[in-house]
Amino acid sequence: MAFKPxxxxxxxxxxxxxxxxxxxxxxxxFHPARFLLTAVAILVGVALGFAVHLVNGSAxxxxxxxxxxxxxxxxxxxxxxxxxxxxxxxxxxxxxxDGVADASPVVTLDAxxxxxxxxxxxxDVIRAAMVTPSLIGVRPPSLGQNAASTDTPFDEDSVxxxxxxxxxxxxxxxxxxxxxxxxxxxxxxxxxxxxxxxAATAVAVIDIAAAQWRFGRLGRVDRIDLALADRPxxxxxxxxxxxxxxILSSAQTQNAQGDSLSRAYRVNLDMLALVALLxxxxxxxSAQSLSVVRRQRAFALLRTLGMPRGGIVAAVVVExxxxxxxxxxxxxxxxxxLAWAAxxxxxxxxxxxxxxxxxxxxxxxxxxxxxxFALGLLAAVLGSALPARAAARAAPAAALKNAxxxxxxxxxxxxxxxxxxxxxxxxxxxxxxxxxxxxxxFAGMAAMLAGGVAGVPWFARTLLAPMAKRTxxxxxxxxxxxxLHGAPGEAATALCGIVASTALMIAMxxxxxxxxxAVDEWLGQVLGADLxxxxxxxxxxxxxxxxxxxxxxxxxxxxxxxQIPLTIAPDRPPISLIxxxxxxxxxxxxxxxxxGSALPAxxxxxxxxxxxxxxYGWNPDETITLPIAGRTRFVVAGVWRDYGRxxxxxxxxxxxxxxxxxxxxxxxxxxxxxxGEDIGKVADAMTARLPASLRDQVEVxxxxxxxxxxxxxxxxxxxxxxxxxAVAILVGxxxxxATMSAQTIARERExxxxxxxxxxxxxxxxxxxxxxxxxxxxxxxAGIGLGLILSQVLIHVINPQSFNWTMxxxxxxxxxxxxxxxxxxxAAITAVLAGRRATANSAVQSVREDW
Numbered sequence: 001m002a003f004k005p006x007x008x009x010x011x012x013x014x015x016x017x018x019x020x021x022x023x024x025x026x027x028x029x030f031h032p033a034r035f036l037l038t039a040v041a042i043l044v045g046v047a048l049g050f051a052v053h054l055v056n057g058s059a060x061x062x063x064x065x066x067x068x069x070x071x072x073x074x075x076x077x078x079x080x081x082x083x084x085x086x087x088x089x090x091x092x093x094x095x096x097x098d099g100v101a102d103a104s105p106v107v108t109l110d111a112x113x114x115x116x117x118x119x120x121x122x123x124d125v126i127r128a129a130m131v132t133p134s135l136i137g138v139r140p141p142s143l144g145q146n147a148a149s150t151d152t153p154f155d156e157d158s159v160x161x162x163x164x165x166x167x168x169x170x171x172x173x174x175x176x177x178x179x180x181x182x183x184x185x186x187x188x189x190x191x192x193x194x195x196x197x198x199a200a201t202a203v204a205v206i207d208i209a210a211a212q213w214r215f216g217r218l219g220r221v222d223r224i225d226l227a228l229a230d231r232p233x234x235x236x237x238x239x240x241x242x243x244x245x246x247i248l249s250s251a252q253t254q255n256a257q258g259d260s261l262s263r264a265y266r267v268n269l270d271m272l273a274l275v276a277l278l279x280x281x282x283x284x285x286s287a288q289s290l291s292v293v294r295r296q297r298a299f300a301l302l303r304t305l306g307m308p309r310g311g312i313v314a315a316v317v318v319e320x321x322x323x324x325x326x327x328x329x330x331x332x333x334x335x336x337x338l339a340w341a342a343x344x345x346x347x348x349x350x351x352x353x354x355x356x357x358x359x360x361x362x363x364x365x366x367x368x369x370x371x372x373f374a375l376g377l378l379a380a381v382l383g384s385a386l387p388a389r390a391a392a393r394a395a396p397a398a399a400l401k402n403a404x405x406x407x408x409x410x411x412x413x414x415x416x417x418x419x420x421x422x423x424x425x426x427x428x429x430x431x432x433x434x435x436x437x438x439x440x441x442f443a444g445m446a447a448m449l450a451g452g453v454a455g456v457p458w459f460a461r462t463l464l465a466p467m468a469k470r471t472x473x474x475x476x477x478x479x480x481x482x483x484l485h486g487a488p489g490e491a492a493t494a495l496c497g498i499v500a501s502t503a504l505m506i507a508m509x510x511x512x513x514x515x516x517x518a519v520d521e522w523l524g525q526v527l528g529a530d531l532x533x534x535x536x537x538x539x540x541x542x543x544x545x546x547x548x549x550x551x552x553x554x555x556x557x558x559x560x561x562x563q564i565p566l567t568i569a570p571d572r573p574p575i576s577l578i579x580x581x582x583x584x585x586x587x588x589x590x591x592x593x594x595x596g597s598a599l600p601a602x603x604x605x606x607x608x609x610x611x612x613x614x615x616y617g618w619n620p621d622e623t624i625t626l627p628i629a630g631r632t633r634f635v636v637a638g639v640w641r642d643y644g645r646x647x648x649x650x651x652x653x654x655x656x657x658x659x660x661x662x663x664x665x666x667x668x669x670x671x672x673x674x675x676g677e678d679i680g681k682v683a684d685a686m687t688a689r690l691p692a693s694l695r696d697q698v699e700v701x702x703x704x705x706x707x708x709x710x711x712x713x714x715x716x717x718x719x720x721x722x723x724x725x726a727v728a729i730l731v732g733x734x735x736x737x738a739t740m741s742a743q744t745i746a747r748e749r750e751x752x753x754x755x756x757x758x759x760x761x762x763x764x765x766x767x768x769x770x771x772x773x774x775x776x777x778x779x780x781x782a783g784i785g786l787g788l789i790l791s792q793v794l795i796h797v798i799n800p801q802s803f804n805w806t807m808x809x810x811x812x813x814x815x816x817x818x819x820x821x822x823x824x825x826x827a828a829i830t831a832v833l834a835g836r837r838a839t840a841n842s843a844v845q846s847v848r849e850d851w
Contacts, residue, residue, distance in 0.1 A: 035319075038284045038380070039327040045277025046331025046376040051338035052270055053368045074104075074132050074225035076234065078242065079249045081567040081627040082577065083538075084663060085220035086246045088212075093241055094224050099234030101227045104131040107211045108222040111181035111204065112537045116169040118161075118202035120181050122211025125154065131227045135194075135205075156210035158191035165202040166193060179204065182215045183539035183665070185693055223249075244631040249570045256571040267802070271442050277379055278449075278504075280327070283497045284320060284383030292316060292387045299392075309392040313385065320384025321377065328376030332369055336362065413458040421451025422789075429793045438801035445507075445793050452503055452786035456495045459782050461485070464774075475759070476766035483767075484774060495779045498827075502783025502819060503790055509815045510791035511799065512718055516711070518807035519643045523710055525591050527703040529559070529670035530679050533686065539697040540665030548689045549669065554677035555686070560666040562657065566627065566650070568616065575612055576649035577628070579657030582607065590651070594639040596620035604656055606634035611804035612648030613639050626650065629660035644710075646803050744768060744834040751835075768835040769828045776827025780820040 078094055080086045088105065095103035107122030121135070128135055159179065161169070171177055173190050180186075194205060212218050228234050238248055292299070299312050339362050429444025468485035470478070533549075535541065541549070541560065550558050561580035568575055582590070582605075590607065597620075599605055606626070608618045618624050618636050625631045634652070642649055658664055673682050683700050690698060701709075751764055759767075792809065800806050 035323060038280075038287045038383075039323050039330070041280035041283040042277070042324055042327025042376045042380050043331040043334060045280040045379065046328050046372050047334035047338055049270070049277055049375070050332055050335030050368065050372040051342060053372070054335065054339035054362055054365060055342050075228045075250070076226045076231065076238075077249045078224040078226070078238065078246050079567070079570075080222050081245050081247055082564050082574075083222070084245070084564065084661060085217065085222045086243065088219055088221045090243065090246065091221065091224055094226070094238065097234060097241065098237040099228055099230035099232070100237075101229040102127065102130045103227075104128045104225045105208060105221045106223045106225060107208055107215075107217050107220070109181040109211070109215060109217070110538050111179050113165070113169040113171070113177050113179055113204075116165065116202065117537075118165045118168075118204055120179060120204045120206065120211065120215075122206050122208040122215075122217070124208050128225070131225045135225075154207050155191065156207060156214065157189055158206070159188040160192045160194050160205045161190055162194045162201055162203040165204055166190075168202055180537045180539075180697060182217065183535070183537075183694070183697070184215050186214045244627045245629075247567060247570050253570040267437055277375060278500065281379030281383045284323060284380050285386060285496060288316060288320060288384045289387035291319075312392040313388040316384050316388035317381055320380045320382075323384070324377035324380030327380065328373045331376055332373060335372070336364070413461050415455060415458040418451045418455025418458065421454060422448050425449075425451060426793075429797050433801040436801070438798040441793055441798040441801060444797075445790055448790060448793070449500065449503060449786070452782070452789075453496050453500055456499050456782055460495060460778050463778055463781075474766075476763045477770050479754070479759075480767045480770035480774065484771060495775060495782065498776070498779030498823060499783045499786060502780060502823065503786035506784050506787025506816065506819065507790035507794055509812050510788060510809065511794040513812040513815070514791075514795050514807050514810040515799070515805075516714060516718075517810040518805075519714055520707075520711060522591065522641055522643050523707045525641075527707055529703065530673040531669075531671040531683055531686070532701045532703075532706060533669040533671070534699050534701070535667045535694070536697050536699060539694060540667050541669065541694075543664055545689075545691060545694070546666065546669075549686055552682065552686050552689055554674050554682040555671055556674040557672040559670045560654065561668045561670070562654065562663065562666050563668065568627070572615075573647040575647055576645045577626075577657075578649055578651045579654040580651065581655075582651060582653040590638075591641040592638045593641050594620050596635070596637045599635055599637060603635040604632065605637035605653070607638045607640050607651040608636055609640055609642035609645060609649040609651075610806065611642065611646055612650060614800065614804040615648050628652075628657075632660060643805055646805075648804070744831060765832055765835055768831040772827035772829070772831030773824050775831075776824040777820065779827075780823040783823075784816050784820065 078086075078090070085107075091103065091105045094100065104124055104127035106128075109120040109122075111118055111120035123135065159177070161171075166172065169177065171190060173192060176187055176189050178185050178187050188206070194203060208221075212220070226234065235248060242248070302312070303309075343362060425444040425447030427444070428447060429441050431440035431444075434440070464481060464485045467481045470481070473481075533541075540562075546558070546560055549555070559581055561578060563576055563578045565574035566577040592607075593610060594613075606624070608616075608624075612618055616624075618639075620636050620638060622636050623633055624636060625633050634650075640651070654666075671682070671686065673679050679702065687695060687698070687700060754764060755761075788811070795807060795809055
């Protein structure tokens with residue numbers, strides 16, 4: 001009987017497919033823990049990445065809502081560059097500018113009711129109703145619900161609160177409250193609510209004339225909201241008339257300002273969250289590699305039955321796809337739960353303090369969910385496809401005879417691919433940031449990580465070669481070393497996940513240790529006074545108060561300073577303008593890292609922080625213009641170390657500041673106590689000399705307390721990083737467990753043969769413990785070495801490009817030793833536990849077992 005074209009071999013193909021299905025199903029039935037563990041690895045990676053992304057998106061959505069609640073979503077605004085405001089005489093000029101349909105002046109103050117912080121807005125109700133009706137909720141004559149009469153909005157004794165402010169202050173309409181702002185405490189009556197204000201935004205609204213009069217803002221406004229008839233014409237006309245202390249701002253620039261404030265932090269968290277997913281992919285690769293090696297003969301038999309190479313690859317990829325589907329689906333659900341918990345416990349900024357602890361709720365993002373689901377599938381599929389291709393390339397005849405390692409231990413392992421990837425990664429990492437983000441730094445780290453993992457076989461062979469040449473030693477030790485040296489493929493597979501997770505964990509730990517050490521050292525340098533007094537809610541120490549405090553018994557010297565935000569660009573966060581005694585070197589606590597030459601005659605000096613230098617390119621001896629008292633020109637006298645203000649800061653002498661601005665208020669005092677005096681008693685005496693209205697608006701702190709608080713905030717901001725480090729190492733340890741378990745179970749017949757040759761179960765157990773310890777130690781050494789290399793990219797490239805800070809490397813030796821010991825011990829213990837099952841059967845049963 002002759003076959004028609006295309007019929008030859010069809011029964012064999014059907015049989016091979018049936019056998020392949022049986023083989024895969026049997027693998028799942030007999031080794032469910034392996035598949036569950038790999039699915040959990042994908043789950044953890046997807047969950048962490050999705051959770052961080054959800055938290056970031058939800059925080060930005062909450063920040064945007066808060067900005068809308070305070071700004072009223074005006075089409076365009078003229079805003080003051082500092083809290084000093086702009087002259088109110090600018091308002092009629094702006095209102096008459098071409099393209100402007102209407103204008104509404106606003107006074108904005110940081111305020112509080114008891115301990116509840118909120119934003120106090122002074123508005124012209126008639127104008128606000130025409131320009132930003134959403135700010136007050138309704139059109140005139142009534143401002144809000146429960147308004148007593150049409151005159152209530154203009155009553156200097158009335159205030160209207162948003163629902164959030166009402167709830168947080170635990171008060172009600174009709175009650176009298178004390179509102180503290182700009183150093184003044186004013187009793188007001190709650191005349192109604194703001195029904196249209198954002199539910200999560202604490203806002204209070206008062207008539208603008210009352211705000212200016214009662215809170216010391218006569219003649220000043222903070223912004224002018226605009227309704228436009230022709231935006232291009234309005235922008236052109238306004239730019240021509242705006243003074244130096246005012247800028248044009250829109251909702252887009254406000255959102256960009258909030259986004260840029262935390263963008264680097266969010267991007268770094270996103271990248272670090274993907275570490276767990278990458279490690280999960282390596283774990284899938286390790287588990288699938290061992291599974292493929294264990295089934296090598298079965299796959300070879302299927303090849304002889306007619307299964308093409310692509311069929312073998314497809315079958316293993318289907319396994320990975322199933323793992324990815326399970327892990328990614330569960331990961332999305334877990335990620336949503338983690339995001340809810342993170343927002344509940346840490347806030348929208350995950351403890352970093354970017355959004356002032358504002359309330360945020362989880363905002364589901366379908367596109368992000370699909371993206372992380374796809375990344376989970378991709379990690380699982382790639383982790384399965386690579387070992388499947390290696391198995392498919394093996395010749396069926398050779399594979400049927402050899403079920404051992406597919407690598408020949410006599411052949412040298414090439415080192416140049418790993419070296420090339422490391423060099424390329426290092427070169428890419430040195431490229432400049434893109435739009436302020438260290439994208440090339442992360443790409444370089446990925447290439448270097450791939451190079452380090454690619455170099456694992458060479459590193460393991462080089463490390464084991466001298467030990468394999470030994471001819472003396474205990475039998476278990478010699479057998480363990482010879483086995484690992486003779487099976488380099490198995491050793492390399494076991495080490496991939498360990499090296500990847502360890503390297504990333506060590507890199508992050510070294511970066512955080514270096515950063516924390518630098519901050520701790522810097523705090524020790526700048527906190528040189530005995531006492532610090534700082535005002536809250538916009539209060540300040542007036543000249544009379546400062547004079548009384550200076551004569552407090554026990555005070556040797558006082559230094560007063562002023563710190564206000566100063567907007568340089570509308571789409572960037574404000575820098576900090578700091579005024580304190582500086583001329584003539586009177587401030588020994590300024591940590592200069594670069595110093596200019598002698599100042600020209602009559603030049604105004606300014607000292608810029610390192611972040612300001614990196615952001616705006618302000619270098620020593622350069623002349624810069626700042627929006628202070630118009631456009632004042634300064635000469636950069638030096639660059640100082642500052643880890644407290646990521647957006648940058650400039651420091652000018654307080655005498656120059658007062659002469660330029662006329663502002664005689666100060667909001668911080670550093671006090672040196674006379675020798676032998678009790679610091680606590682001096683602090684009490686200074687507090688007693690404060691005006692009664694100011695005492696509850698002043699915080700008193702000591703250097704040790706402030707230093708502890710600063711480091712606590714640092715640790716809180718890096719809490720998520722610590723979590724990601726822990727997850728990375730736990731996934732690595734899980735990879736050790738899975739790999740060692742699979743290897744020992746697959747070697748049951750080998751153990752039976754060794755039993756026939758006279759080895760006891762105790763010697764087999766010792767052999768496995770030594771093998772596990774060697775693998776764990778080798779992985780720890782490779783991971784630590786690679787991690788220290790990667791940490792240099794984090795410290796000297798990614799951190800400066802992201803946060804504009806530089807620091808020296810501090811190696812966490814205790815962490816390195818702990819990780820090495822944990823990996824070595826975990827691998828040894830796992831190998832022993834897995835070996836108990838493999839050595840439990842009798843020697844005869846073990847050697848008779850077939851696949």
